[in-house]
Amino acid sequence: MNHGLGNVLTYEECLKEYNKQIRSNNYLFLIKKCCGYGFLFPFNKEATLQELYRFIGYEIKPSKPIHLYLSHQLMHLNQEIPHLDTSIETYLKDPIRNRNIKPLYKLPDPVVYEIYLDDGHHSDCRAIFG
């Protein structure tokens, strides 16, 4: 793409660049609730687990403290993602954890990981997941 002076980028061009940039610096998560609600959430690889909680909070404006899990099973085991100052990249690259998280979509779709969200209403869960 030509970024020379006088070249006005269209919104579509900006969006395409932005999409590429997001994928190189961020993990893409699908933040999912047991009721089926979900939204795509890019998160910088260098940002911390604490910040993950904070930024998802900004998005959903929860009325109760939220809990995040790498799977629905871990949600039911009450093993939430810890509120640590560790980067999400370090956390996900742990070999045991790495074996357990699987991208949601097949290539050439981007790598998207699921994160389960409990916004304080998980006791109502009737979801059946594998």
Ligand SMILES: [Zn+2]
């Ligand atoms: Zn559930």
